[in-house]
Amino acid sequence: MENPSASPRRGHVPWQGLLLADSLLIVWILPTMAAFTVEPVSPIAANETDVLFLINNPVENPRLYTWYKGQTDTNSSLLIASFEVPLGTNSTGPDYTHRERIFPNGSLLIQNVSEEDTGNYTLRIVDGSYDQHLATTPLYVYNIQIINDSKPIEGKELVLTCEPDIPGMTYQWYKDGEEVQEIPDRLQLSSNNRTLTLLNVTRNDTGIYECEIRNSTTVIFRNSHTLDVFYGPDSPTISPSEENYCSRTNLTLFCEADSNPPAQYTWLINGKIWGSTQQLHIPIISTSDSGSYTCEVHNSNTGLNNTAVRNITVYGPVIQAFYPIVREKDSLVLTCQTHAPVISTHWIFNSQSLQLTERMNLSSDNSILTIEPVMMEDEGEYQCEVFYLNCSRRSDPVRIAVRAIDTENTHLLPGAIAGIVIGAFIVLILPCILTCIQAFIVCCSKNRR
Structure with a gap:
């Protein structure tokens, strides 16, 4: 009888060897078997789009699907939602935002994603034997944002950042379809091109800016942002250029200044506010309307003001x-x-x-x-x-x-007319009176003798 520990003859394998061979076979075969995984349809999603997480190589006889925001399912505060297959019912957790939906096959839909949705997502599956299976996948929500909460104002510095920051990816900026190149004292790009800095913004920088995310061989995603630069108001112009007007005509003046957003207009006449309109209209002017006409323009976004003055003279004989x-x-x-x-x-x-x-x-x-x-x-x-x-x-x-x-004298007063009549009467009878007096004196003289 042979010693069990002795070396076997060629062509024969003992049962211990068979067990070892089976063990090695299991060790080498298991890694090659396809395991269940989850992944978003697009691992990099644009802001305000919908993302669907699919299951690859699903587990047989699933009983419960549970989705978490994070890399672990041990923290119940990260629970998004779950679905019980036998009952066909859903339940939600603390991380549920009313934008998530679990389908009967375990897929997860997130609607209208934002940058806050960037992160890892974990699915736990409990099968019919109550065994647990876990799979985790990352999601990146892509966006172009203006950092520092600064307004794109002409003459100021502006920084555009392409989000998210994905390790191993490269970035490329485009303006109106053309590749952006660094310009000293004007445009600066960070080391990985993720940040674009406009050192001195001008109105010509208005346009559509696109940020492209790519790996070494493939463009992963590309999104755009419309940049609207605020500027002005420039020096206003008053039309028409005429300064002399005739009285009893209509005076209409129009003020215009290049500005974004459109400027606010105020008219002043001789220093007093007339109205807040772009056009000034005064019907049937007179010489009193002559004076200084001032158009003031203001841009509430840039905080800048500008003025123009027209001296108007109204003539009339x-x-x-x-x-x-x-x-x-x-x-x-x-x-x-x-x-x-x-x-x-x-x-x-x-x-x-x-x-x-x-x-x-x-x-x-x-x-x-x-x-x-x-x-x-x-x-x-x-x-x-x-x-x-x-x-x-x-x-x-x-x-x-x-x-x-x-x-000239037909307009004398009644008293004056009476005086004239009396005077004329006296002039007429005065000789008679004098004659009578003279005769009376003569008669008296004779009687004395």
Whole structure:
């Protein structure tokens, strides 16, 4: 009988050897068997998209699916939700956000993901034998954000960061479809290109910025961010450029300044606020509307202000008559006054062009009309019409009254008329009284003798 411990003959394997061979076979075969795993359809998801976690090589006869936010299922505070297969019921945990849904096959859907959803997700499966199976997968939620909570204001520094920071990945920036290259004193890129710094933002930096995440061979994801640079307001312009206006016309001024967002407008007339509109409109202006017109513009995002000033002069003729009531055969002087450079002046009498006579005389610039001597036919309404470079304007009519010489005293008061009558009566009877007195004296003298 052979010693069990002796070396076996060639071609024979003892039972201990068979057990050892079986053990080695199990050791080498188990790692090659496919194990259950979970993975998101896209391991890098864009912000505000939906992510679906799928199960690979699912466990046979599952009884319970439980999803956790993290790498372990021992912390119940990380529980998202679970699904009991026999009952077909769901239950939720502390990490449930109403955006998650477990399907009967154990898949997990997360809707409208954000950067806060970045992290590891673990699925625990309990099978029919109440054995537990665990699998964990990472999720990265991709986004481009403006850090430091700074507004993209012209002249300021702005930093764009591509999220998330994934180890082993490289980043590339694009603006309006073209690859961004580093420019000294203008654009700076971090060592892995994940951060783009605009040192001195200009309005030309407005556009669509894209950040591309890639590994050594493949583009993993690419997302975009529209950058809207705030600037201005620039110096405003007031239109039209005209500064001289005729009275009784309409004045309309329009103010415009390049600004993003659009500027807020305020008009001031002679230092007093008129209104907060881009257009100023004053109907039927007069000479009193002359003055300084200021347009103020303001950008609430940049905090900047700017102004433009237009000096407006409103012209209109006025007739000055020193004596609106004159006597016949006296002289009449009418002056047409205006503060604007006048091309010509024309006189109007009773709404008709004044026909000059030998008694009338005009100054060299036609601004002064002299009538000497005045006659009754000169009574009426006088106007002067002034012609400027861009308009003409008539003055308001002035009424001139002429008093005839032979009717000057027809307007005496009753007392004065009575005095005149009494005086005339005394003048008429005074000789009779004197005659009577003289006769009486003679008669008395004779009687004495």
